[in-house]
Amino acid sequence: MESTDRAFNEMQTVKRHFFALRNGIITDTLRRAGSPFKIIFGLNLPQIDSIAAQTPHYASLAQRLWDNTTTRESMLLAPMIYPRPEFNLSKARQWCATVPVEEVADILCHKLLRHMPYAPDLADELCSSDLEMDRYIGLRLFFNLVYQHPARALDAARKAILDPSPVTDRIAASLADEAAFVLE
Secondary structure, three states: OOHHHHHHHHHHHHHHHHHHOOOHHHHHHHHHOOOOOOEOOOOOHHHHHHHHHHOOOOHHHHHHHHHOOOEHHHHHHHHHHOOHHHOOHHHHHHHHHOOOOHHHHHHHHHHOHHHOOOHHHHHHHHHOOOOHHHHHHHHHHHHHHOOOOHHHHHHHHHHHHHOOOOOOHHHHHHHHHHHHHHHO
16 A cells, blocks of 8 residues: 555544544534634544544654644644654744644644653744744743753743733743742
8 A cells, every 4th residue: 555545544544533523512612712723523632642542653644634724633633643753843843833723732742842852942942933823832832841941941931921922921921930839
């Protein structure tokens, strides 16, 4: 079987799992809350984790899921199945540049980016960006790294607090509290 055939069949299998577990109540709640996704199956994170455990961890499949920007669950599953050794800094920057909402940023940081050796430097880079979503991703990534790099996390949080933004205000304040606690 060619890799394109394999990826197509695996993508279909993933979508079937999404469809089997769909939840209309969560879907409606997300839509009312303003979720930008055209397709929302309404899966919760444990369900998506379960699908990730059953799904082959191929970079090509993860990339296809990430590129499926119309579907919430595709973008949440992609960081869970991308093989960590293959996720280089260039790919990380590309993915960060296309994060549409905080929920996707949270999963990307928690499930993939925090495990990368370049994570602290990437977090610093993102926190220095002019783009609010980049700054959010950087702060969120530092939240995952706060016990390893509390001083850097506190510095990033304090800088974000001095530059108020509705996207970053809450996470910056929480990160500052957590980092200060770790440093005590």
